[in-house]
Amino acid sequence: MNLINEKIVDYIQNHKNFLLLTHQKPDGDAIGSAIALGKGLKKLGKQIDYFVQFPIEQNINLFNEINYFNEMKNSSYDALIVVDCSTWSHICKPDKIPEYKTVINIDHHITNEGYGDLNHVEDVAAASELIYRLLKQMKVPLDEEMADALYTGISTDTGSFQFSNVTSETHQILSELYQYPYSYANIARRVHHEKTLMQMKMYGAAIGSTTLLNDGTIAWTVLNHKTIDQYGGDINISDDIANIGTNIKGVDISVTLKEVEKDIYRVSLRASSKCDFDVSSIAKSHNGGGHNKASGFTFRSKLEVLKQEIISRYNDAGNGRNQQ
Numbered sequence: 001m002n003l004i005n006e007k008i009v010d011y012i013q014n015h016k017n018f019l020l021l022t023h024q025k026p027d028g029d030a031i032g033s034a035i036a037l038g039k040g041l042k043k044l045g046k047q048i049d050y051f052v053q054f055p056i057e058q059n060i061n062l063f064n065e066i067n068y069f070n071e072m073k074n075s076s077y078d079a080l081i082v083v084d085c086s087t088w089s090h091i092c093k094p095d096k097i098p099e100y101k102t103v104i105n106i107d108h109h110i111t112n113e114g115y116g117d118l119n120h121v122e123d124v125a126a127a128s129e130l131i132y133r134l135l136k137q138m139k140v141p142l143d144e145e146m147a148d149a150l151y152t153g154i155s156t157d158t159g160s161f162q163f164s165n166v167t168s169e170t171h172q173i174l175s176e177l178y179q180y181p182y183s184y185a186n187i188a189r190r191v192h193h194e195k196t197l198m199q200m201k202m203y204g205a206a207i208g209s210t211t212l213l214n215d216g217t218i219a220w221t222v223l224n225h226k227t228i229d230q231y232g233g234d235i236n237i238s239d240d241i242a243n244i245g246t247n248i249k250g251v252d253i254s255v256t257l258k259e260v261e262k263d264i265y266r267v268s269l270r271a272s273s274k275c276d277f278d279v280s281s282i283a284k285s286h287n288g289g290g291h292n293k294a295s296g297f298t299f300r301s302k303l304e305v306l307k308q309e310i311i312s313r314y315n316d317a318g319n320g321r322n323q324q
């Protein structure tokens, strides 16, 4: 395992007050990383506050530590520590940002801007893997809740250990987490499978809307306003919905669109494991971000324009069918 940037370790060891931040609409990796790091630093006697966007999705709202979120006790901090967030603008920050001396950026998105004064950006499966290593490096013992938080983060970002970002190191970390007595089967079910009936119906509606483009290589799924309202209002495009397209035989790229307002869409891109096309290149050109196999952005125009853009970029990159 690589070491986490020693300057980050030194800075944390030699300072006291930290505010932990992560990306807007936090997912399991964001919450898991923040909680494991926050609890770990508290064990070292540090003063930790969290500022995290609410609501937290029900399926990852599992941790006692969430009760301490957004109780900001200080008006100034030695550092803001940002986990799992690729751009400064995408961080969920308080309206009035407290004073701080340093920004520490710990992330695993290849599109990370390096906005920190101290950065550790490494292309691993989950930010939670980096937090696990940082805690090891600082010799912080884990507890059950920290182990659960790290499990939740890694499990979320690896699609329950099925994505191509899983490495032998991912499993080495997991093998230690399994030494804690909690039953991960329950977390896995809650994180990956449990839905309300309305969410199930939304999932069904998403499948119902899916069409194939470009000779079956690109899947196109749209959840419009009417459908979203029909099944209970606002949704985040969950990973299972975003992955619908890549589970269709022959599809390389899955495009899932959620209509936020008229002609404004939240777009999720996924590439199947057999496809080399880097979907973050499209997201980046629309001021979004992410990973080469999973990324997202906001699109403001007619869908036909986006459809043509994705088809041409995919074809120009030379991605044909029949890749194994």
Ligand SMILES: [Mn+2]
Pocket (backbone or CB within 6 Å): 029, 030, 084, 108, 125, 126, 127, 157
């Ligand atoms: Mn992540």
